[in-house]
Amino acid sequence: MSQHAEMTLADKIGPNLPYLRRYARALTGSQSRGDAYAATALEAVLADPSQFASDVSPKAALFTVFHTIWKTSGAGLSEEDGGMAAKAHRHLAALTDGTREALLLRTLEEFSPEDTARIMDTTVSDVAELLDIAYREMAKSVSGAVMIIEDEAIIAIDLENIASDLGHRVTGVARTADGALSLFEREKPDLILSDIQLADGSSGIDAVNRITANAGDIPVIFITAYPERLLTGEGPEPAFLISKPYTEDQVRSAVSQAMFFASSAVLKA
Numbered sequence: 001m002s003q004h005a006e007m008t009l010a011d012k013i014g015p016n017l018p019y020l021r022r023y024a025r026a027l028t029g030s031q032s033r034g035d036a037y038a039a040t041a042l043e044a045v046l047a048d049p050s051q052f053a054s055d056v057s058p059k060a061a062l063f064t065v066f067h068t069i070w071k072t073s074g075a076g077l078s079e080e081d082g083g084m085a086a087k088a089h090r091h092l093a094a095l096t097d098g099t100r101e102a103l104l105l106r107t108l109e110e111f112s113p114e115d116t117a118r119i120m121d122t123t124v125s126d127v128a129e130l131l132d133i134a135y136r137e138m139a140k141s142v143s144g145a146v147m148i149i150e151d152e153a154i155i156a157i158d159l160e161n162i163a164s165d166l167g168h169r170v171t172g173v174a175r176t177a178d179g180a181l182s183l184f185e186r187e188k189p190d191l192i193l194s195d196i197q198l199a200d201g202s203s204g205i206d207a208v209n210r211i212t213a214n215a216g217d218i219p220v221i222f223i224t225a226y227p228e229r230l231l232t233g234e235g236p237e238p239a240f241l242i243s244k245p246y247t248e249d250q251v252r253s254a255v256s257q258a259m260f261f262a263s264s265a266v267l268k269a
Helices: 003-028 031-047 057-071 082-092 098-106 113-120 124-139 151-166 178-186 204-215 248-261
Strands: 145-149 169-174 190-197 220-224 242-243
Touching: 003 031, 003 057, 003 098, 031 057, 057 113, 098 124, 098 145, 098 248, 113 124, 145 151, 145 204, 151 169, 151 190, 151 220, 151 248, 169 178, 178 204, 190 204, 190 242, 190 248, 204 220, 220 248, 242 248
Parallel strands: 145 169, 145 190, 190 220, 220 242
Antiparallel strands: none
16 A cells, blocks of 8 residues: 555544544443454555445445444444443343444434444444334333533533433532532532533533542543543543534433443443
């Protein structure tokens, strides 16, 4: 392959790699395990660039290579896996095959039904059926208390409504990091929905880190206009990360799955 072709392939893969890592991490429930699958997909493309389809978007092409690997080995749990990863896979065993992948591809990554079907090597009608099953199965997850850290009133109200419609109870809304800590002290939630930049210039990440440092495993979903800034590959990263502007389906999917996993979204490698 010429240097020009290599650079072209790198340019196509580079911007989409953080999102593949996000998807793989949400799919496996483990940062290290998810990154290992993403790395394997990248190695496969570099070893045989013909696998990287040219008739779809670069993101869809990269995810298709990932799924070729995932569907042959993703169901297994190695002896080295433990803790949150093991818990994640025990939960996944209760789900219908393919439902979680379809839900994440359509809602979190916002692929079209056609691209989702191609990535999963199935049909559009099968994808629609898997999504219906996914929402029914996720709806059976335990409902709980949701804490919202968000400084924009309209967004906070929207998140409250979505959480309530899913059967969860909102403990309150905090607009600052200090407010989040005070709210948490009044009632420990089962899930935290947090913006990154807050009203007084404080950080939702700092607030969550201070809360989870002494509170054990609490699922956390971060919402940000700049997701790539958190998907750097340096240190622990959020497994559940929603981009602004978000859709209701994205929030519903993330909330349902975070509750379903019942483990901290700031996963350690």
